[in-house]
Amino acid sequence: MLFIVLxxxxxxxxxxxxxxxxxxxxxxxxxxxxxxxxxxxxxxxxQITSYEVFTPDPEDIHVQDTRPQIRLELDxxxxxxxxxxxxxxxxxxxxxPALDLPAHHIACWLSDEDWRQLLEKRWVxxxxxxxxxxxxxxxxxxxxxxxxxxxxxxxxxxALTVTLxxxxx
Amino acid sequence: MDSFFFDAxxxxxxxxxxxxxxxxxxxxxxxxxxxxxxxxYRLSRPHDIVKATIIDQKLVNARISVGxxxxxxxxxxxxxxxxxxxxxxxxxxxxxxxxxxxxxxQEGTFLLYVPKANPxxxxxxxxxxxxxxxxxxxxxxGYLIWEAAPTLLTGF
Numbered sequence: 001m002l003f004i005v006l007x008x009x010x011x012x013x014x015x016x017x018x019x020x021x022x023x024x025x026x027x028x029x030x031x032x033x034x035x036x037x038x039x040x041x042x043x044x045x046x047q048i049t050s051y052e053v054f055t056p057d058p059e060d061i062h063v064q065d066t067r068p069q070i071r072l073e074l075d076x077x078x079x080x081x082x083x084x085x086x087x088x089x090x091x092x093x094x095x096x097p098a099l100d101l102p103a104h105h106i107a108c109w110l111s112d113e114d115w116r117q118l119l120e121k122r123w124v125x126x127x128x129x130x131x132x133x134x135x136x137x138x139x140x141x142x143x144x145x146x147x148x149x150x151x152x153x154x155x156x157x158x159a160l161t162v163t164l165x166x167x168x169x
Numbered sequence: 170m171d172s173f174f175f176d177a178x179x180x181x182x183x184x185x186x187x188x189x190x191x192x193x194x195x196x197x198x199x200x201x202x203x204x205x206x207x208x209x210y211r212l213s214r215p216h217d218i219v220k221a222t223i224i225d226q227k228l229v230n231a232r233i234s235v236g237x238x239x240x241x242x243x244x245x246x247x248x249x250x251x252x253x254x255x256x257x258x259x260x261x262x263x264x265x266x267x268x269x270x271x272x273x274x275q276e277g278t279f280l281l282y283v284p285k286a287n288p289x290x291x292x293x294x295x296x297x298x299x300x301x302x303x304x305x306x307x308x309x310x311g312y313l314i315w316e317a318a319p320t321l322l323t324g325f
Contacts, residue, residue, distance in 0.1 A: 007174050007175055007178075010175065010178040010179070011177075011178045013178070013182070014177075014178035014179070014181040014182045014185070015178075015181070017181070017182050017185045017186065018181050018182075018184070018185040020185070021185035021186065021188070021189060022185075024189065025188065028192070109229060150199045150202060150203050150206075151195070151196075151199055153199075153202070154195050154196075154198050154199035154202060155195055157198070158191075158194075158195050158198065158314065161311055161314045161315060161318070162314060162318040162322075164315075165314065165315045165316075165318045165319055166318060166319055166322060166323070168319075
């Protein structure tokens with residue numbers, strides 16, 4: 001009787017584990033596919049049509065970073081076809097490299113006038129994901145490529161070590 | 170029958186967990202390798218360490234998390250001026266972590282890492298000793314794979 005209960009428990013746990021593993025693999029595959037698709041996007045230029053600077057509420061404990069953040073609306077062109085894309089709340093650390101400014105502007109409490117001069121009607125180098133109507137920073141694309149390259153190198157190194165260690169046997 | 174009743178769930182468990190373990194192991198190795206690569210790139214790139222003078226400093230009230238949760242606190246912003254190859258540059262730097270910069274409060278100087286290719290893009294010189302440990306960890310992990318792989322794959 002005890003054995004049957006224990007065995008049933010074991011079966012239950014194993015099936016749960018299997019389901020969880022399948023779910024995690026599915027999520028990882030989706031993530032990987034997304035990264036690969038993004039890494040293959042080609043950077044282009046887009047013009048800023050409107051922008052919004054807002055400061056997160058410092059009292060809200062879920063806010064990680066209370067520096068001002070920027071939302072951009074961009075005008076993208078692809079094969080002669082223009083469309084609007086939005087670029088979603090960006091921190092200054094991400095925005096300034098995209099504007100070809102040194103990243104040390106990260107202390108980014110600028111006045112309204114400065115923001116206007118910096119952003120109005122400006123062209124930025126960016127990749128437009130026309131399927132999702134979203135823009136992606138070139139720095140993010142570079143990071144994705146780097147991540148993929150590192151994972152690939154790590155995987156191949158792992159496979160190499162395993163094969164080499166099997167050779168003497 | 171009895172053996173199947175107990176062995177099958179164990180086999181299922183192993184099948185379910187093995188890819189996750191492998192992935193975790195490989196991911197960890199990749200993270201260590203990335204650490205080493207970043208450090209080597211920073212050190213091998215043509216650069217100079219330049220002493221910058223603090224010309225202005227102000228405090229801002231902000232909560233910025235670096236890695237772990239931080240409380241709302243005052244963060245200093247330094248306005249720095251430095252000379253490099255007969256040019257004078259000014260940068261503003263927001264200090265998030267006081268321990269990760271080379272600041273001399275008495276003399277009012279600040280060490281900056283200035284890449285030769287783009288002297289305007291200076292970043293603070295950050296002393297970091299992570300990569301030797303990462304290299305050691307990587308070697309240990311590689312050795313563990315070397316030892317464990319033949320036993321696990323051909324031992325049964």
